[in-house]
Amino acid sequence: MTGYEDSELVTQYQFADFMRGDIFNDEGDLIEDAPFVYEACPSNEYIKGVAVEKLEIFNEKNPAKKMALVIFDDALAHLLRLTRTINADAGSAMLVGVGGSGKTSLTRLASSICKQFMFQISLTKSYNLQNLFDDVKLLYEQAGPKGGAVCFLMTDAEVKSESFLEAINSMLATGEIPGLLGKEDKDLIPVQCKNIYMKEVGQKGEDPPPSVLWSYFLNRVKDNLHMVLAFSPVNVKFRERAQKFPTVFSGCAIDWFLPWPEEALISVSSKFVNDFEIDCNAQTKEQLTIHMGKVHKMVDQVCATYFS
Numbered sequence: 001m002t003g004y005e006d007s008e009l010v011t012q013y014q015f016a017d018f019m020r021g022d023i024f025n026d027e028g029d030l031i032e033d034a035p036f037v038y039e040a041c042p043s044n045e046y047i048k049g050v051a052v053e054k055l056e057i058f059n060e061k062n063p064a065k066k067m068a069l070v071i072f073d074d075a076l077a078h079l080l081r082l083t084r085t086i087n088a089d090a091g092s093a094m095l096v097g098v099g100g101s102g103k104t105s106l107t108r109l110a111s112s113i114c115k116q117f118m119f120q121i122s123l124t125k126s127y128n129l130q131n132l133f134d135d136v137k138l139l140y141e142q143a144g145p146k147g148g149a150v151c152f153l154m155t156d157a158e159v160k161s162e163s164f165l166e167a168i169n170s171m172l173a174t175g176e177i178p179g180l181l182g183k184e185d186k187d188l189i190p191v192q193c194k195n196i197y198m199k200e201v202g203q204k205g206e207d208p209p210p211s212v213l214w215s216y217f218l219n220r221v222k223d224n225l226h227m228v229l230a231f232s233p234v235n236v237k238f239r240e241r242a243q244k245f246p247t248v249f250s251g252c253a254i255d256w257f258l259p260w261p262e263e264a265l266i267s268v269s270s271k272f273v274n275d276f277e278i279d280c281n282a283q284t285k286e287q288l289t290i291h292m293g294k295v296h297k298m299v300d301q302v303c304a305t306y307f308s
Contacts, residue, residue, distance in 0.1 A: 013040040016047050016080050017087055018054065018113050033115070036087055048076055051109075058112045067105050072267035074260060075102060082110040082228070085253045086151055092172060092227040094249065097257025103230040104155065111151035116226065117142060120153045129163050133180050136167070140180075143224035144217050145192040155230040156237075165245045172227060172251035175218035186214065193217050227252065259300065266293030 017038040023031045041047035051071045059066045069075070078095075085091045095103040111118040121127065121135055142148045159165055167177045181189070190213035197208060197216050229252060231238060242249050269292035278285055 014044060014047050014076070014080060015039065016041055016050070016083070018083060019047065019050055036114075038084070044073065044076075047080070048073075051076055051079060054113050055109055058109055061112075065108070067108065068272075069102070069105055069109065070268045070271045072260075072264045074264050075106065078102070078255060078257065079106050079110060079113075081253075081255050082106060083113055085255075086110060086116065086226040086228065087114050089223040092229075092252045094229045094231060094252035094254045095257060096231050096233050096254060098232055098234060098259075101257040101260070103257060104153065107151070107153050107228050107230065111153075114149065114151070116149040116151040118151050118153065121158055123158050123160070127160060129161060129167070132164055132167065133177070136171070136177065136180060137185075139225055140221055144189065144221045145196070147196070147220065147224060150225045151228060152225060153228045153230065156232055156235055162241075162244070165241060165248055168227060168229075169245040169247045171225075173247040175222040189217050190214055193220070262293055262297050265296045266290055269293050269296075 015038060017036040018034070019039065019041065020034045020037055022034045025031050048071055055067065055069055055071065071079070082093055082095070085093045095107070097103055108118060119135070119139060121132065136152075139150050139152060143150045154164075154168070167180070170177045187210075190210040193213050193216055194207065197213055229248065231241075266289060269289040273285065273289045273292070278288070280288075
């Protein structure tokens with residue numbers, strides 16, 4: 001055997017932290033939530049089956065936001081990266097890809113798998129920086145004093161003003177956004193966090209100073225509030241923003257969503273055509289799904305040629 005690349009014995013394992021199931025009693029009541037244990041998957045098909053099961057659970061719980069996702073190999077790889085990132089303390093992600101590549105849908109599924117509160121701003125014509133501050137305040141309360149895990153998704157279509165990214169840049173850098181919290185908030189928050197802090201560090205007797213409790217609050221927010229930015233590289237402002245807001249890029253794990261390969265497009269067509277009744281034999285139906293995937297790929301290539 002001359003090298004590992006020539007050996008059929010080498011297996012490429014996927015790793016995931018959501019393979020273990022919740023524990024229920026005989027009556028079907030939840031006893032204990034499944035622990036997140038990062039471990040090697042038995043096989044690609046096994047973890048794909050787990051992901052599909054998680055998607056079905058999401059669709060059952062959110063019928064109004066039901067997603068018709070197809071978990072093909074590339075989508076699974078992005079999902080595993082995203083869950084690994086936002087499940088870590090202070091883990092934030094930037095998903096870079098053109099529109100329609102599945103960034104938002106995979107983020108919703110990942111936050112559901114990680115049992116995080118999913119938040120996305122409801123954009124209106126009058127939505128401004130103060131509205132963003134009001135929304136972020138609620139997320140700070142959830143992530144700080146309450147200690148809940150939060151996933152905050154923002155697409156570049158929702159960045160109405162560059163001041164939005166300036167606030168996100170500060171949040172990722174220090175956990176604090178200038179002008180977000182007033183004096184009353186800064187007086188109240190240390191009081192809300194005192195019991196949690198003393199229980200966590202095992203301190204008894206003398207109360208910790210407000211400055212210590214404030215730092216504890218900010219660190220708790222940074223650990224529990226996970227930012228997911230879904231940006232398009234074709235946006236003319238993408239390069240400018242990388243220069244103006246360095247922490248937005250350096251403070252996030254960047255995942256590039258490249259064009260889906262032909263195999264992925266065929267998987268999507270198979271998902272929808274297989275359940276559709278067509279007056280033909282099975283072989284013709286299979287060839288049709290392959291044809292649809294190839295046509296999609298050809299359209300992409302011709303569009304690129306036409307643009308040139």
